[in-house]
Amino acid sequence: MKQWIRWSGLAAFIAVSLILAVVFLLVAGPLIEKGIETFGSDAAEAKVEVDSVSLSFSPLGFAIHGLTVADSRNPMSNVLQLDKATAQLELAPLFLGKAIIRDLSVDNLQFNTARSTSGALEKAAEQEEAVAEPRAEKDQSSSVLNSVELPSVDDILAREPLRTEQAGNAFQQSYSNHKKAVDDALGKVPDDQALKAYEQELKALTSGSFQSLDDFKARKKKLDELKARFKQDKAAITTAKNALADARNDISDNLKALKAAPGEDLENIRNKYQLSAGGAANMSALLFGEQAGEWSEKALYWYEKVKPYLAKDEAGTATEEDSPKAPRDGRFVHFPSDNPWPGFLLRNAQLTASTASGNMLINAQDITSEPAVLGRPMRIHINGSGLKQVEDLSADIVLDHRKTPGTDTLTLNIKDWQLRDMNLGVAGASLASSLVQVQALAVVSQGKLNAQGDAQFVRTQFSSQGKTTVARELGLALAKVQQFDVNAKASGNITAPEFSLGSDLDKQLNAAFGARLSEKQAQLEAKLQTKLEQKLQSYIGDYAGKLGEFNQLEGSLERRLNKVSELAGQNLEDYQAQKEREAREKAELEQAKAKARLDAEKAAAKADAERKKKEAEEKAKEKLKKLF
Amino acid sequence: MLSMLAKLLKALNSESAPGQIALAFSLALIVALTPMFTPHNALIVLLAFILRINLSAFFLGIAAFSLLAWFIDPYSARLGESLLANPALMEIWRDMYQSDFWRMTAFNHSLVLGGLIIGLLAVVPVFVLSKVLINLYRHRLLAWFNKLKIAQLLKASKFYNLYKSIAE
Numbered sequence: 001m002k003q004w005i006r007w008s009g010l011a012a013f014i015a016v017s018l019i020l021a022v023v024f025l026l027v028a029g030p031l032i033e034k035g036i037e038t039f040g041s042d043a044a045e046a047k048v049e050v051d052s053v054s055l056s057f058s059p060l061g062f063a064i065h066g067l068t069v070a071d072s073r074n075p076m077s078n079v080l081q082l083d084k085a086t087a088q089l090e091l092a093p094l095f096l097g098k099a100i101i102r103d104l105s106v107d108n109l110q111f112n113t114a115r116s117t118s119g120a121l122e123k124a125a126e127q128e129e130a131v132a133e134p135r136a137e138k139d140q141s142s143s144v145l146n147s148v149e150l151p152s153v154d155d156i157l158a159r160e161p162l163r164t165e166q167a168g169n170a171f172q173q174s175y176s177n178h179k180k181a182v183d184d185a186l187g188k189v190p191d192d193q194a195l196k197a198y199e200q201e202l203k204a205l206t207s208g209s210f211q212s213l214d215d216f217k218a219r220k221k222k223l224d225e226l227k228a229r230f231k232q233d234k235a236a237i238t239t240a241k242n243a244l245a246d247a248r249n250d251i252s253d254n255l256k257a258l259k260a261a262p263g264e265d266l267e268n269i270r271n272k273y274q275l276s277a278g279g280a281a282n283m284s285a286l287l288f289g290e291q292a293g294e295w296s297e298k299a300l301y302w303y304e305k306v307k308p309y310l311a312k313d314e315a316g317t318a319t320e321e322d323s324p325k326a327p328r329d330g331r332f333v334h335f336p337s338d339n340p341w342p343g344f345l346l347r348n349a350q351l352t353a354s355t356a357s358g359n360m361l362i363n364a365q366d367i368t369s370e371p372a373v374l375g376r377p378m379r380i381h382i383n384g385s386g387l388k389q390v391e392d393l394s395a396d397i398v399l400d401h402r403k404t405p406g407t408d409t410l411t412l413n414i415k416d417w418q419l420r421d422m423n424l425g426v427a428g429a430s431l432a433s434s435l436v437q438v439q440a441l442a443v444v445s446q447g448k449l450n451a452q453g454d455a456q457f458v459r460t461q462f463s464s465q466g467k468t469t470v471a472r473e474l475g476l477a478l479a480k481v482q483q484f485d486v487n488a489k490a491s492g493n494i495t496a497p498e499f500s501l502g503s504d505l506d507k508q509l510n511a512a513f514g515a516r517l518s519e520k521q522a523q524l525e526a527k528l529q530t531k532l533e534q535k536l537q538s539y540i541g542d543y544a545g546k547l548g549e550f551n552q553l554e555g556s557l558e559r560r561l562n563k564v565s566e567l568a569g570q571n572l573e574d575y576q577a578q579k580e581r582e583a584r585e586k587a588e589l590e591q592a593k594a595k596a597r598l599d600a601e602k603a604a605a606k607a608d609a610e611r612k613k614k615e616a617e618e619k620a621k622e623k624l625k626k627l628f
Numbered sequence: 629m630l631s632m633l634a635k636l637l638k639a640l641n642s643e644s645a646p647g648q649i650a651l652a653f654s655l656a657l658i659v660a661l662t663p664m665f666t667p668h669n670a671l672i673v674l675l676a677f678i679l680r681i682n683l684s685a686f687f688l689g690i691a692a693f694s695l696l697a698w699f700i701d702p703y704s705a706r707l708g709e710s711l712l713a714n715p716a717l718m719e720i721w722r723d724m725y726q727s728d729f730w731r732m733t734a735f736n737h738s739l740v741l742g743g744l745i746i747g748l749l750a751v752v753p754v755f756v757l758s759k760v761l762i763n764l765y766r767h768r769l770l771a772w773f774n775k776l777k778i779a780q781l782l783k784a785s786k787f788y789n790l791y792k793s794i795a796e
């Protein structure tokens with residue numbers, strides 16, 4: 001037995017293990033630091049920097065000192081910054097490469113702090129330069145919108161998709177398409193000169209007698225060719241007539257639609273931009289839309305940042321569970337347990353965040369990369385009691401990705417929020433002060449957002465700095481508002497949800513605006529109508545006159561078709577028939593001549609008899625005279 | 629690597645007991661067929677250090693059997709998967725899963741379980757086969773090989789010098 005045991009081997013094993021442990025201890029801190037910076041920067045799309053990472057053995061864990069996460073959208077500020085984060089690890093799962101953090105505590109977590117150097121990643125900075133121009137345009141456009149007090153006629157016409165423009169473009173497109181088709185068809189139709197030429201050619205062929213059978217055949221051949229051309233011409237004229245009819249019908253329909261379009265546009269715009277009763281939804285959207293949009297944009301931005309990791313979990317779990325074959329690298333099969341070990345798990349985190357409004361306590365539980373293994377949803381609770389302007393703020397976020405599809409829920413309650421100097425961005429109006437209660441619920445599942453929020457504003461005081469008539473009217477109307485509710489809804493695809501904002505402020509404003517706004521509305525509508533008519537005329541132009549030309553062309557084509565049909569109806573006489581006809585004509589001529597000669601002889605004989613009779617009478621008269 | 633190969637050849641050609649080399653190959657097989665960084669592999673490495681087996685053969689065996697493992701791994705994982713999903717064994721797995729000790733062994737990893745089962749089943753045959761082959765090599769193949777011209781050529785090579793320096 002002794003010859004099988006090598007005690008020096010045990011010493012060597014311990015020595016090797018110790019060396020490995022020392023090396024690990026030396027490199028673990030920098031490795032963790034590098035890992036946080038590398039993977040953090042990839043995730044945040046901005047620089048993530050760590051001052052140092054230290055390890056501890058009792059309890060087992062590590063501490064991150066001086067962590068900053070730059071804002072990818074504003075590289076000169078940090079999204080968050082913390083002085084120290086201390087994590088306590090569980091030992092046993094570490095042997096299997098699983099990081100299970102029992103507790104994470106964070107000291108002095110701050111948001112939106114300034115940076116001395118840019119936090120943009122080099123690659124991102126290059127891309128930013130490339131898109132700088134479009135972004136500048138976007139900023140410019142948004143600033144233009146910000147400066148708008150209430151929509152002017154031009155703004156409305158520029159903002160709204162106009163039926164008049166669509167119909168106008170369709171009309172012009174239809175005209176130009178048909179014009180080309182008609183012109184092409186007309187190009188193949190014989191003109192008056194060609195018809196005359198046909199006539200002469202036909203006359204030459206059909207008049208005069210045939211000199212011979214060959215002469216007849218030659219004429220017959222030419223006539224057949226001519227008739228073939230007539231046939232082609234008739235087809236061309238028919239095609240042109242059809243093209244013309246199609247053009248006239250289609251252009252007429254489009255013209256009819258175009259003429260009706262300004263009316264439809266006016267009706268649509270009237271419904272949407274009604275400043276009189278019922279148009280208040282638009283007004284509250286104008287007043288609060290920008291602020292609500294800003295908040296929503298921020299929330300959705302951060303959700304989009306987190307979402308890929310949640311989706312990855314779902315995809316991974318689904319693949320592992322649904323795959324009929326075991327992967328070649330194997331996988332952990334989990335069984336029901338009170339204490340499962342996913343690849344990464346943060347059991348409990350306590351964070352105290354310093355914000356401009358005061359300290360917020362953030363508590364996160366069961367944050368994991370494998371929610372299906374853990375069997376519990378991830379929960380984040382944010383509490384802000386005793387904030388400067390808020391009596392109590394409570395937000396519960398539940399990220400439930402145990403099954404596919406996952407469901408993420410946010411419940412928000414804000415109690416007694418003392419809102420001050422909230423710029424409404426419209427007509428120089430601002431909400432000087434108000435006490436607000438907010439309740440909101442947002443659910444995201446399968447990439448679809450369904451959110452609803454209600455806010456009750458009481459003890460409201462508005463101020464208005466606007467100089468325009470509308471701004472003054474709005475200021476006067478807002479001054480009478482003591483309390484109002486706002487309800488917001490968002491639904492649809494998470495990347496581009498549709499927002500709607502409603503408020504009973506609208507009714508109050510409508511009552512205050514009353515008849516004055518109706519008058520303004522009428523003026524606005526009159527201006528809109530004028531502008532739309534101008535647009536209509538710019539599209540119709542001289543096209544109506546050109547439609548008349550189409551009608552004339554149709555008459556001309558009809559006449560030409562008749563002429564060609566008439567010409568095509570003429571035939572060449574049969575050679576034999578012509579000869580018989582000529583013989584018959586000759587016999588008839590001779591008969592006529594003989595008859596004429598006979599008649600002449602008869603007439604001469606008759607005249608001679610008459611003359612003789614007359615002479616006899618004369619002689620008889622002379623004799624009688626001589627007798628007396 | 630060359631020096632390790634030279635050491636293996638020295639061991640094969642020397643008076644080291646064939647059983648010591650064969651056991652090194654057997655232990656290497658288990659390490660190679662299961663994921664490297666697991667508690668049972670640490671235990672096997674400890675055994676390899678403590679037991680008087682040939683370490684060069686052990687480490688070269690790991691390298692050689694790792695190539696074999698590349699082909700076997702999918703089957704090992706499938707075996708582990710089927711065992712872990714076997715309803716008859718479910719109660720055992722569930723009980724073991726409740727214990728941190730057993731969970732640390734990664735028994736619930738399909739490749740670890742499958743690879744370990746195949747490795748354990750193959751330990752004895754590999755031990756016996758290795759021992760037989762080493763004996764054959766020493767008594768027949770080595771003598772025959774030394775007579776070959778190619779052996780003469782190899783003996784003139786740099787590698788043989790290295791082998792010789794280690795052997796001496």
